[in-house]
Amino acid sequence: MSAAASAPVRVALDAMGGDKAPGEIVLGAVQAAREYGIGVYLVGREEVIRAELAKHDTTGLDLPIVHTDEVIEMDDHPATAVRRKKNASMLLALQLVRDGKALGAVSAGNSGAMMAASLFTLKRLPGVDRPALGGIFPTKDNPCLVIDMGANTDCKPEYLQQFALMGSIYMERIFNVRSPRIGLLANGEEESKGDQLVIETHQLLKRSASMMGLNFIGNVEGRDIPAGAVDIVVCDGFVGNVVLKLSEGLAETLLGLIRAQMTSSLINKLAAAILLPGLRKVFKRLDYAEYGGVPLLGINGSAIISHGRSNAKAIKNALRVARQTAETGVAQAIAEGLTRLEEASKAEEQPQAEV
């Protein structure tokens, strides 16, 4: 407890958020504490959380409860809820981060509200135009970060330029990718392809990538995401959201069709049983729960927005990512990167001004 007075050691978890709250959410915290030694503030209704904790062996685990009665519901209007429910579990979790008491915050509740609350409570980093959601996609090989995944529908080239920087820092620090490859999502690989936004962003990234220390490899197409051709895919939040939901839907439909075939007769069921261990590996690779949640990048702190359907495993991983994001200094690195970019841009403009 003495450490809490100086540097935070715990992550704050909205114990009331998510379709499977509080059961799976609290269990996720127990697992994170046990497996990763993470201390977790469980924010929400004390008696409910206490009842859930009683179902598990929590001996020696650092799982203090921060009580509040207020909860933002899934169907609450995000901005209104954040304004009116000032003591909601989600907001208190973020306030612990703001006040230096927690390393980061995790919620699987109303994702629009968690985004608004994170922005409102932790604020944008200096120099950041628009914070963005970075979603991890399973691919043939390594995971790929798609940024923005839905925070900003109408974007300017400068926003996408910042998304590239934020995504690159995240993949370097959280997934240990050296010099991550950044692709700009377009309808063709040639730099002439794209809508107006993408064409302009391409030129901006081409000019500024080296001064930002970014490995911009050019335009990529939709097929390059699952193929694992790049580590980061940059797009506006409208397109990113379509990509996310289409992928989820397509994988679900496809696996559903395959599963239906595999269980359509006794002999098929037997054959499927033989293949199951191998196929489980495939399904596991596609499992969002492996990655825990989506970071909101560009804010002054670590906030992870977990899927509404999060189970204990997803929460456990989200808590791990929240701590890692804080401890590896993702936010600070983003602020520094943007300062460098601004200085480099000024230095580049200077000689022209003197001519």
Next chain:
Amino acid sequence: MSAAASAPVRVALDAMGGDKAPGEIVLGAVQAAREYGIGVYLVGREEVIRAELAKHDTTGLDLPIVHTDEVIEMDDHPATAVRRKKNASMLLALQLVRDGKALGAVSAGNSGAMMAASLFTLKRLPGVDRPALGGIFPTKDNPCLVIDMGANTDCKPEYLQQFALMGSIYMERIFNVRSPRIGLLANGEEESKGDQLVIETHQLLKRSASMMGLNFIGNVEGRDIPAGAVDIVVCDGFVGNVVLKLSEGLAETLLGLIRAQMTSSLINKLAAAILLPGLRKVFKRLDYAEYGGVPLLGINGSAIISHGRSNAKAIKNALRVARQTAETGVAQAIAEGLTRLEEASKAEEQPQAEV
């Protein structure tokens, strides 16, 4: 032959276009002639086509050759190629349509060039702002048309309104869907969701759907495409292209991972062999070749742009769709629909003007 003088009875096929030209392309024509009784103009190098025809039994089939030496290559710049190669097989095929000698044209060649050539040769229908590509997506149930799939990257609400009308007419006439359900692709179902384009288009469609006779059901999300929630998904060509290529890539990656597991050991191979007939049904459902190609809608004629990888089956189906598009009067119906919309809009504006 006598009928050719009055109304066209054949479809014109670019025999030189596609990765598998001329072999699979010519075979596709032979199969269409045999199975569907379609007469096909084979446009391209006569000796090459003749050599391919000699490999098959073409007794009694109506497969005249229209000779030309010029071909637009896959890596030719579309607009330049269409301007310079005036006798290219693709252009001659379209000219047969323009001159009333063919019902429609099919090419699996350079798709950008085929689009430019179709526009250039057949022209836009009166009232159409932007012709659009309508791509058929396999879903859990019935096929879904995504329009636009890449012809127009930067769009206005009025373009998308016309895409909705064109898509609806196509699904009614080619897939016999009664009152097809039209969804607007967005990042959420509420009408407040979307980027600026989508928000404005939603209002426009809401106001005008009934006077266009359209069944607009509101916004849909990426997941609704594979789920088969609607018959038509309206979006700009940038997003449509991402949707198309992401879907292709994801299905390929997923099936590749599953296939790798199924062949990773002898026992797995045996189990897979039992499941194969059922899985083939799944793969067949996802097979682009079933749908033959993508119509360019909004032009004065029937032009089908087939996938570069088209095999004989894809070409056979494309020829069938080209004939059906012409015979069911898709282009005429689009022109009529737009005239009705224009008149209805005028009538609606009238009272306000008089107030």
